[in-house]
Amino acid sequence: MLARDATPLKRTPFHALHVARGGKMVAFAGYEMPVQFPAGVLREHLHTRSAAGLFDVSHMGQLTLRAKTGKVEDAALALERLVPQDILAVAPGRQRYAQFTNNDGGILDDLMVANFGDHLFLVVNAACKAEDEAHLRAHLSDTCIIDSLSQRGLIALQGPKAESVLAKLGADVAAMRFMDTGPRKIGAFDCFVSRSGYTGEDGFEISVPAEQAEALVSLLLDNPDVLPIGLGARDSLRLEAGLCLYGHDLDTTTTPVEGALEWSVQKSRRSGGARAGGFPGAEKILSQFEKGASRRRVGLRAQGRAPVREGAVLFADSASSEPVGNVTSGGFGPSLNAPVAMGYLPTALAANGAQVFAEVRGQRLPLQVAAMPFVPNTYKR
Incomplete structure (x- = not known):
């Protein structure tokens, strides 16, 4: 299979397993990935909400960041030169959501940062991983050693039965809480396990050496509570969340403020904080914390049954000719049996309950600004 530019697509360690289980393979972020399995997107989505879904996320980038001094605190302070989050405060065995920002305050990528005691472990997005690694090397090579863990697979086990499934393999997971992370033994396999995910459900992300990856996944799929899940349900699950x-x-x-991610920037990095600023775009981002941003990411609920997809233009009323925003993600929410979407609106129109209109196939469909998540999360705190 080739990408649109005729470049051969990469394959994850689970490719043969996906094909054997009837996965419908598509091009995604330079990889050949399953969009769905024979169960179909709807069943895969609902199974994850009720039992346990297993996702291949090996296309994501896995990196380590080690300070040349050998002190994880120095690696944390170095990374704070590139992200607005307080990395120094991440305790060993914990992880934190972060963003790489540019000089205009825009987001180059979002990522997870874990403290493994003597170094940091980073998981970045598939489409950005080459640029992210180059970004780290360009800015932090003076103080840090950056390594790509390209020979590891990455899976996510998500849903209310994820803990019981993993616990049966001897993994010490019952005591873990949301965002706990670190090396764990799963059966005979030495893994990195975090209690986190991308579905809004309780669950785990598991990094495993590539040569052991298929054996581990086969072991998990032997449990009748576990179903393989493709990209289609992964997208509808994260949208509902x-x-x-x-x-x-x-x-x-x-910016993080426009993206409604203020919660991810700790007070210590904001104006007046002990280590405020010092990251790319700090002037703009911190100004938005103080004065607000002109636009904001919001949740949107359709008043009808028709899904409003990414790219739909938003208007303040049914007759206006001037757009006020756009939809960035949208589709049908199987758990809600209703359409849901996210998009950007002027801050003045972004209050929950406000009404806007989306243009879909020449018609103006009413939408209501709604609180997110659309489906309550079930993280184990």
């Missing part, structure tokens, strides 16, 4: 997809809901023109 109100989670951003980089390149759609976030990009280089969007």
Whole structure:
């Protein structure tokens, strides 16, 4: 299979398993990935909400960041030169959501940062991983050693039965809480396990050496509570959870404040904080914390049954000719049995309950600004 530019697509360690289980393979972020399995997107979505879904996310980038001094605190302070989050405060065995920002305050990528005791472990988005690694090397090579863990697979086990499934393999997971992370033994396999995910459900992300990856996944799929899940249900699950997809809901023109990600920037990095600023775009981002941003990411609920898709233009009323925003993610929410969407609106129109209109096939469909997540999350706190 080739990408649109005729470049051969990469394959994850689970490719043969996907094909054997009837996965419908498509091009995604330079990889050949399953969009769905024979069960279909709807069943895969609902199974994850009720039992346990297994996702191949090996296309994501896995990196380590080590300070040349050997001190993880120095690696954390170095990374703070590139992100607005307090990395120094991430305790060993914990992880934090972060964003790489540019000089205009826009988001280059969003990522997870884990403290493994003597180094940091980073997971970045598939489409950005080459640029992210280059960004780290360009700015942090003076103080840090950056390594790509390209020979590892990455899977996500998500849903209310994820803990019981993993616990049966001897993994010490029952004591883990949301955002706990670190090396764990799963069966005979030495893995990195975090209690996190991209569905809004309780669950785990598991990094495993590529040569052991298929054996581990086969072991998990032997459990009748576990179903393989493709990209289609992954997208509908994260949309219901109100989670951003980089390149759609976030990009280089969007600041963390505009993206409704203020919660991810700790007070210590904001104005008046102990280590305020010092990251790319700090002047603009911190100004928006103080004065507000002109636009904001919001949740949108359709008043009818027709899904409003990415790219739909938003208007303040049914007759206006001037757009006020756009939809960045949208589709049908199987858990809600109703359409849901996310998009950007002027801050003055972004209050929950406000009404706007989306233009879909020449018609103006009413939408209501709604709180997110659309489906309550079930993280184990």
